Amino acid sequence: MTHAGPDPAYGVLVTDNPAAPSGAPADDRPTPATRPSDDTELPGIEAAAVPPGIRVAADWAWRLLLIGAAVYLLSMAVRSVSEIIVPIAIAILLAALLHPVTAWLHRRMPAGGAAGLTVLGTIVLVSALFTLVGSQFSSGFSDLTSQVAAGLERIRDWVRTTFKITDAQFNEYFDTLRDKVSSSGNLGDTATSVGLTATHFVAGLFIALFSLFFFLYEGQRIWSWIVRLFPSATRPRVNSSGFIAWHQLSAFVRATMIVAFVDAVGISVGAAILKVPFAFAIAILVFLLAFIPIVGALLSGAVAVLLALVAHGPGVALIMLAVVIGVQQLESHVLQPFLLGKAVSVHPLAVILAIATGSIVAGIVGALVAVPFAAVLNAVGKHLFSDESRADLDRELTASADDGGAPAQA
Numbered sequence: 270m271t272h273a274g275p276d277p278a279y280g281v282l283v284t285d286n287p288a289a290p291s292g293a294p295a296d297d298r299p300t301p302a303t304r305p306s307d308d309t310e311l312p313g314i315e316a317a318a319v320p321p322g323i324r325v326a327a328d329w330a331w332r333l334l335l336i337g338a339a340v341y342l343l344s345m346a347v348r349s350v351s352e353i354i355v356p357i358a359i360a361i362l363l364a365a366l367l368h369p370v371t372a373w374l375h376r377r378m379p380a381g382g383a384a385g386l387t388v389l390g391t392i393v394l395v396s397a398l399f400t401l402v403g404s405q406f407s408s409g410f411s412d413l414t415s416q417v418a419a420g421l422e423r424i425r426d427w428v429r430t431t432f433k434i435t436d437a438q439f440n441e442y443f444d445t446l447r448d449k450v451s452s453s454g455n456l457g458d459t460a461t462s463v464g465l466t467a468t469h470f471v472a473g474l475f476i477a478l479f480s481l482f483f484f485l486y487e488g489q490r491i492w493s494w495i496v497r498l499f500p501s502a503t504r505p506r507v508n509s510s511g512f513i514a515w516h517q518l519s520a521f522v523r524a525t526m527i528v529a530f531v532d533a534v535g536i537s538v539g540a541a542i543l544k545v546p547f548a549f550a551i552a553i554l555v556f557l558l559a560f561i562p563i564v565g566a567l568l569s570g571a572v573a574v575l576l577a578l579v580a581h582g583p584g585v586a587l588i589m590l591a592v593v594i595g596v597q598q599l600e601s602h603v604l605q606p607f608l609l610g611k612a613v614s615v616h617p618l619a620v621i622l623a624i625a626t627g628s629i630v631a632g633i634v635g636a637l638v639a640v641p642f643a644a645v646l647n648a649v650g651k652h653l654f655s656d657e658s659r660a661d662l663d664r665e666l667t668a669s670a671d672d673g674g675a676p677a678q679a
Contacts, residue, residue, distance in 0.1 A: 356473040358638045360480035364488065365519040366526060367391065371485045384486035388478060402550045510649045517648040521641050528604050529559030532566070532596055536573055539592035543585050545577045561636050564624055566597050619643055 347354055367387050374383035483491070492511055499507045537552030545551070551573050558565030570593035578586035620640055627639025 352469055352473060353476065355634045355638075356477035357480050358642075359634065360477045360484055361518070362522055362638065362641065363391070363477070363481050364484035365515065366522045367481075367485065368488075368519065381486055384482050387485055388482050391481075392478070398553055402553050405547055405549050506653065510652055513652050514645045514649050517645050518641055521644050525560055528600050529556045531604060532556070532559050532569075532600055535596035535599070536570070536593055539589065539596070540573055540577070543577060543581070543589055543592075545573065545585070545589060546580050547576065551576070561624065561640075564636065566600075570594075570597065619647075 370390075371383045371387045374386055377383075378386075496504050496508050496511070533552040533556035536555050537548045540548040540551050551569070554572060555569040558569040570590075573593055574586050574590045577589035620643070623639040623643040624636045627635030627637070627642075629635070
């Protein structure tokens with residue numbers, strides 16, 4: 270309905286629905302007072318200009334960049350103090366391996382004596398093994414020299430006849446290789462590097478043994494102190510994560526030791542039957558390198574096959590290669606699934622990436638501790654992202670205590 274009447278202020282006709290002066294229909298457009306403001310239009314314009322997928326990608330991009338920067342800074346910090354972190358990591362691995370021995374001795378003597386006797390026994394055992402290896406090298410070095418000379422001559426004849434290489438070409442290639450090796454580094458720099466490495470090795474060995482003793486002697490007290498550094502609300506989770514990490518690491522190290530022992534015995538027995546020189550030294554090398562998955566087996570097997578090739582020729586080397594492959598297949602398809610199972614399973618891609626990262630950060634020792642660290646990180650991550658209640662955590666801590674240690678007081 271239209272209302273008309275004079276405006277008291279201006280004396281003009283005012284209607285609720287005014288029409289144009291020519292009688293045209295009224296304009297239905299909203300008045301400026303009801304028209305959306307520029308401020309309400311800008312968000313819509315921005316939303317139309319930036320698709321939702323791009324906004325989500327941008328949000329994730331800066332977060333991933335921040336995480337990458339944090340990981341890079343952490344790796345740089347670890348590398349700067351690797352002379353301390355690496356011995357402590359080795360001590361933790363040895364403590365996980367030797368804890369049952371210390372617990373057995375502790376039932377018969379004080380804790381300090383049990384830890385000290387365990388460390389001393391470990392030193393004596395490792396020293397005896399390296400002494401036997403050194404004595405085997407010293408006694409068989411002269412025989413190996415003659416075998417190497419004859420083996421190299423056979424290899425040279427095989428290469429010359431197989432690839433049709435003349436003596437002049439062979440000598441040229443050999444001289445080029447020798448020149449490159451001789452010019453690869455300065456002798457003084459090499460000696461200085463060896464001296465620094467020896468100094469770091471002695472210092473790292475002392476730190477590792479010292480840490481190992483206290484991990485075996487007061488490991489539970491050290492962990493309780495670490496747990497108390499966290500806020501009270503997070504202590505149960507931290508405590509249970511620590512026990513899961515410890516038992517994961519213990520299971521991994523013990524299973525790997527059994528696998529390494531079987532590998533060493535199998536390959537060394539095959540080398541002894543084939544009369545490959547330094548069979549006992551091969552066993553020690555296989556045992557140590559077996560703690561580095563995939564890469565260690567490849568290196569130790571290559572050394573055994575190379576010694577067989579140099580000492581007895583291609584035929585024996587092929588048999589030695591078959592022995593190495595057979596033992597490693599037994600390990601990977603029977604022993605590891607049986608001993609480790611799914612509890613400490615790590616994807617092969619994760620193993621390779623962990624080994625590569627560990628070798629970049631800390632060399633051969635980093636490759637040694639990388640896979641146990643990845644297994645522990647995998648187990649703790651699954652535990653932290655689970656929806657376990659406080660009662661479930663208490664049951665886990667009680668089970669951990671029954672397996673070999675009281676939980677830390679949270």
